[in-house]
Amino acid sequence: MRRPHHLVRHQDPALLSFPTELAQAYVFDLDGTIYLGDQLLPGARRLVAELRRQGVPVRFLSNNPTRDPQQYLDKLRGLGVCVHPEEICSTVVTTTRWLREHHPGAKVFAIAEEPLKRALAQAGIVLTEDPEEIDIVVASYDRTFDYRKLQTAFDAIWFYQRAFLIQTNPDPYCPFPGGRGEPDCAAVTAAIEACTGHRCRVSLGKPSPLMVAEALRGLEVEVSQCVMVGDRLATDIQMALDAGMGSACVLTGEATASDIASLEPSRRPRWVLDRVDRLVPAGTWQRLGWSEDE
């Protein structure tokens, strides 16, 4: 049996490095960074509160298309983290916006759970399950995915040669507490690619630059002066590196110290944190009287 990686993690203190000043803005991943499952991670609440007190903008980004921003808002507020609706962006938002901007009249087959389907319908996007009229198949993290949906996508793309395939996010699985997880959008995408021979054309989640643009929309900040904070190297950190943002990997989710040590130096995050509130410089910890007990 595969051992849950959080049990075999060793935190190499030599690998840790912390910023010495605050950035212009922060973009946070959620699961594994701010909370893990239903548990708030150490220091997350006071970090967000302190950034707000200092007037530093924050954004929260999730690749998970099974929840809309309101659900994240409710969850974060339930955990005592102060957030505003416009600060939350998920692949429900990027997928809806991309379809509206690039293919406004397209008929869409969404292999998706209710939050994404609801958002697409509310945005005026025509949803259909008739393969003869589908223009775009959207693969997503869909726990109701079945053979019928695969057949519909196959008919639209392969038989009618009409539709093309996009995906909400490229994650292979969604990590759960205790080292478990659930198959995510990459598995649904791969099933469609395998039978049709067509490749997915667009991915709307991290590490796509579309996600950076959405996160920083409306903020008057330099991308290079913003920091992306996350626990996944292939999505959070890769997106930051591609966009020229600062990057901080927190070891409270997926990535381990040994994962980072095995990367080529050019693909490593700028900072490696054992807890997310290390983003606040040590001098401020002292001034505020913070300890590692929180």
Ligand SMILES: [Mg+2]
């Ligand atoms: Mg994460």
